[in-house]
Amino acid sequence: xxxxxxxxxxxxxVIAAVLCGAAAPTVDRRVAGTLVMENIPPTPPALAESLLGxxxxxxxxxxxxxxDGSMLVSTxxxxxxxxxRVAFPGGARTQLTFYNEPIAAxxxxxxxxxxxxFMRDAxxxxxxxxxxxxxxxxxxxxxxxxxxxxxxxxxxDGALLAWSCVPRGHADYDIYLARxxxxxxxxxxxxxSGEVDPLAFxxxxxxxxxxxxxxxxxxxxxxxxxxxxxxxxxxxxREEIAYExxxxxxxxxxxxxxxxxxxxxxxxxxxxxRYDVATGAITPxxxxxxxxxxxxxxxxxxxxxxxxxxxxxxxTVYTRPLAGGTAHEISGLPxxxxxxxxxxxxxxxxxxxxxxxxxxxxxxxxxxxxxxxxRWTYSETGGLDTGAFVGATLVHYPSFDKRQIPAFLYEPAxxxxxxxxxIDIHGGPExxxxxxxxxxxxxxxxALGAAVITPNVRGSDGYGRTFLSLDNGLKRQDxxxxxxxxxxxxxxxxxxxxxxxxxSGGSYGGFMTLSVYATYGDRLAGAYDIVGMSNLVxxxxxxxxxxxxxxxxxxxxxxxxxxxxxxxxxAPLNNTEKMTKPLFVVAGRNDPRVPYTEGEQLIAKxxxxxxxVWYMLANDEGxxxxxxxxxDAQRAAEILWFxxxxxx
Numbered sequence: 331x332x333x334x335x336x337x338x339x340x341x342x343x344v345i346a347a348v349l350c351g352a353a354a355p356t357v358d359r360r361v362a363g364t365l366v367m368e369n370i371p372p373t374p375p376a377l378a379e380s381l382l383g384x385x386x387x388x389x390x391x392x393x394x395x396x397x398d399g400s401m402l403v404s405t406x407x408x409x410x411x412x413x414x415r416v417a418f419p420g421g422a423r424t425q426l427t428f429y430n431e432p433i434a435a436x437x438x439x440x441x442x443x444x445x446x447x448f449m450r451d452a453x454x455x456x457x458x459x460x461x462x463x464x465x466x467x468x469x470x471x472x473x474x475x476x477x478x479x480x481x482x483x484x485x486x487d488g489a490l491l492a493w494s495c496v497p498r499g500h501a502d503y504d505i506y507l508a509r510x511x512x513x514x515x516x517x518x519x520x521x522x523s524g525e526v527d528p529l530a531f532x533x534x535x536x537x538x539x540x541x542x543x544x545x546x547x548x549x550x551x552x553x554x555x556x557x558x559x560x561x562x563x564x565x566x567x568r569e570e571i572a573y574e575x576x577x578x579x580x581x582x583x584x585x586x587x588x589x590x591x592x593x594x595x596x597x598x599x600x601x602x603x604r605y606d607v608a609t610g611a612i613t614p615x616x617x618x619x620x621x622x623x624x625x626x627x628x629x630x631x632x633x634x635x636x637x638x639x640x641x642x643x644x645x646t647v648y649t650r651p652l653a654g655g656t657a658h659e660i661s662g663l664p665x666x667x668x669x670x671x672x673x674x675x676x677x678x679x680x681x682x683x684x685x686x687x688x689x690x691x692x693x694x695x696x697x698x699x700x701x702x703x704x705r706w707t708y709s710e711t712g713g714l715d716t717g718a719f720v721g722a723t724l725v726h727y728p729s730f731d732k733r734q735i736p737a738f739l740y741e742p743a744x745x746x747x748x749x750x751x752x753i754d755i756h757g758g759p760e761x762x763x764x765x766x767x768x769x770x771x772x773x774x775x776x777a778l779g780a781a782v783i784t785p786n787v788r789g790s791d792g793y794g795r796t797f798l799s800l801d802n803g804l805k806r807q808d809x810x811x812x813x814x815x816x817x818x819x820x821x822x823x824x825x826x827x828x829x830x831x832x833x834s835g836g837s838y839g840g841f842m843t844l845s846v847y848a849t850y851g852d853r854l855a856g857a858y859d860i861v862g863m864s865n866l867v868x869x870x871x872x873x874x875x876x877x878x879x880x881x882x883x884x885x886x887x888x889x890x891x892x893x894x895x896x897x898x899x900x901a902p903l904n905n906t907e908k909m910t911k912p913l914f915v916v917a918g919r920n921d922p923r924v925p926y927t928e929g930e931q932l933i934a935k936x937x938x939x940x941x942x943v944w945y946m947l948a949n950d951e952g953x954x955x956x957x958x959x960x961x962d963a964q965r966a967a968e969i970l971w972f973x974x975x976x977x978x
Contacts (some may be wrong), residue, residue, distance in 0.1 A: 390843020851908030
């Protein structure tokens with residue numbers, strides 16, 4: 331079946347289904363602003379009122395320290411997330427950017443207390459442009475239209491900016507270098523193959539560390555001598571090594587002789603190591619542990635190392651002298667999940683961005699010299715009673731091969747009887763379900779009375795390289811069977827209603843949702859797919875070129891006959907017989923990762939066999955909704971759909 335089904339072909343499928351005896355589906359289609367909605371009823375005023383608080387929870391995302399010791403913080407006060415400045419602990423968030431489109435990332439320009447760079451796209455296309463802005467003044471574009479730009483980094487004194495760039499429709503990135511004060515003089519310093527990203531400048535600006543992304547489980551690092559263009563691989567090895575951390579980049583020691591980076595070489599999990607630039611020698615900085623180092627930073631004076639460990643989904647932050655000595659845990663932080671760590675320019679304070687299941691993302695600072703902890707932001711929770719937020723319980727359940735699968739369970743408080751269940755599957759696939767603050771989840775639990783389970787099926791990050799690879803290629807269905815085992819486990823819990831289970835997820839989590847629906851549809855009450863793939867073959871053939879090879883490493887190469895046969899045989903699109911319960915599909919027309927046609931081709935087939943499908947398409951969004959009005963509409967529709975699926 332083609333990736334896109336025009337209306338005429340969709341109609342032909344429906345007619346064919348009717349001739350074969352299936353009931354013709356009725357589609358109630360309406361348009362509200364940029365949203366196209368099919369079979370979704372209007373939102374009752376009482377539901378809109380009950381959602382208001384949850385829809386107005388805010389977060390404070392730490393972007394960077396400005397040179398004067400104030401912070402760049404991203405938060406939303408209107409329709410989209412914008413950059414703000416916070417001058418001191420508890421200070422006001424002063425808005426710096428004012429766009430209809432959200433800001434994707436912001437970094438401060440060293441040595442310039444009133445300048446920063448930020449990334450912004452249009453309509454969720456992810457073709458980001460990079461801009462240089464002042465605290466008061468217009469932003470200047472540093473990049474060219476019709477290109478995707480990412481990973482901007484400044485040299486230590488702010489005189490140079492490096493980033494990676496790929497033209498529309500191309501697969502190979504180049505690394506650019508520019509003086510921010512003269513962006514028209516930008517030049518390519520390295521022509522890459524596949525995805526390459528700059529990571530760090532040496533203190534003398536002559537060397538640039540960059541990364542070649544092979545997959546989530548494998549990256550290669552290189553040193554680029556900028557004057558000569560010569561490239562040297564760091565730690566060449568036949569072993570697959572993961573260096574990448576979500577928010578932390580390698581950092582040079584102050585003298586430029588060493589490079590501190592994360593690595594899982596010779597181990598299941600990541601630790602910190604020191605790479606000697608002259609000799610290539612690698613020495614451990616932190617011991618090998620059963621859990622990953624998830625973030626780190628080195629103070630600008632080169633004396634203090636900070637790092638965080640991800641222990642079964644929860645974060646613990648430590649500091650220690652780089653030269654050696656005892657690591658000390660930072661005390662007084664709430665128990666939760668770290669977003670980022672960053673030392674202030676004067677090396678005296680460490681910014682710690684954290685959240686937990688009962689509190690939104692906020693920023694604290696710790697002073698390693700004194701142990702003093704200060705809170706910089708106090709994010710609003712929409713007027714909700716924070717005491718009613720439910721925490722997460724870590725559970726493990728046995729899968730088909732006796733492997734224990736970790737999951738977080740959120741249960742309604744003070745409610746009797748059997749709870750309906752929402753199994754919410756993370757994306758990635760190399761991500762990890764962690765106990766984050768999610769207003770949507772809190773509404774599901776508190777207002778719907780549903781228990782929510784967020785499993786970390788095989789292929790999830792955070793549990794070692796072996797676990798990460800257990801769903802690759804022809805082993806993809808094993809992750810689906812992990813959810814089958816979860817269905818069995820739910821049946822053993824007296825407080826959970828095994829007759830009212832809905833599975834949901836976004837992106838790869840959407841693919842998993844549809845795969846579980848295709849496999850276990852007779853045991854589900856419905857499936858909720860957000861920007862998910864319905865067939866890995868059509869997905870790989872139509873995802874943007876700059877992503878295709880990276881995804882082939884994870885999912886398999888659809889050009890290989892054996893893998894293609896497996897993908898087609900297991901595709902949810904080709905296994906819709908059990909899709910007889912309610913289905914809700916959400917998509918963004920500008921999605922560069924998972925084209926919206928992945929959802930539409932499934933919708934056409936399920937409806938042709940008489941299935942009940944709700945559909946929401948945003949014409950101004952991409953891979954997930956980022957504009958508040960669209961998210962609000964999605965939240966209201968999903969609650970109505972859950973109530974229908976649960977028979978409430």
